Amino acid sequence: MDKHKFSDAEISGVYRAIAERRDMRHFIDKAVPAETLARLLQAAHQAGSVGLMQPWRFIRISDSDLRHAVYQLVDQERQLTAKALGERQDEFMRLKVEGILECAELLVVALPDKREQHIFGRRTLPAMDIASTACAIQNIWLAARAEGLGMGWVSLFDPEQLANLLKMPEGSQPIAILCLGHVEEFYSRPMLELENWAEPGDLEDFISENYWSA
Structure with missing residues (x-):
């Protein structure tokens, strides 16, 4: 037996969290304990990052007026996205695409300024700062599911407008709004699949060997 291997129960838990993770949009009115939120943020901070640059920054939105202002930015982009979708505009507008005003905790995830000083692993692939931060977000997502909490990643916003709203320094960049909280139930399948938006x-269609296979 491999001495580094987890127990069967632990392995099952990891795969279950992955399989049952959902991009949640519906939340109930119940607070997230401070110690739970701390554990989730610590899980995020343990993510792998290229060159150990740890490019993630988390802004907890606790002010009600500021939360509503974030919602307005998202709703503005929601309208513009709907128009850009053309014939699917009405279908898109029927979707619930965020839970900003309902979730217990609202987090904005951002990249810091002065990232150009981190060259290790980024000389030819500068977007690895985004990839590293995405790993941190996924850590929160999986840990939240294990804790019985739902999370939704919202990307419908203008980065410059959100950065200005949150008084972020020049060169920084918000990349995600995270809605976190208790839910009545988790979707049985991804919501966009349930809503017949996409399949x-x-x-096997995503794997090839040695060379690219269309």
């Missing part, structure tokens, strides 16, 4: 692809 997930089969794994």
Whole structure:
């Protein structure tokens, strides 16, 4: 037996969290304990990052007026996205795309300024700062699911407008709004699949060997 291997129960828990993670939009009115939020943020901070640059920054939105202002920015982009979708505009507008005003905790995840000084692993792939931060977000997502909490990643916003709203320094960049909280139930399948917006692809269509296969 591999001495580094988790127990069967622990392995099952990891795969269950991955399989049952959902991009949640519906939340109930119940607070998230401070110690739970601290654990989730610590899980995020343990993510792998290129060159150990740890490019993630988390802004907890606790002010009610500021939360509403964030919501207004998202709703503005929601309207513009709907128009850009053309014939799917009405279908898109029927979707619930965020839970900003309902979730217990609202977090904005951002990249800091002065990232150009981090060259290790980014000389030819500068977007690895975004990739590293996405790993941190996924850590929160999976830990939240294990804790029985739902999380939704909202990307419908203008980065410059949100940065200005949150008084972020020049060169920084918000990349995610995270809605976190208790839910009545988790979606049985991804919500966009349930709403017939899109169908997930089969794994074999995403794998090739040695060379690219269309």
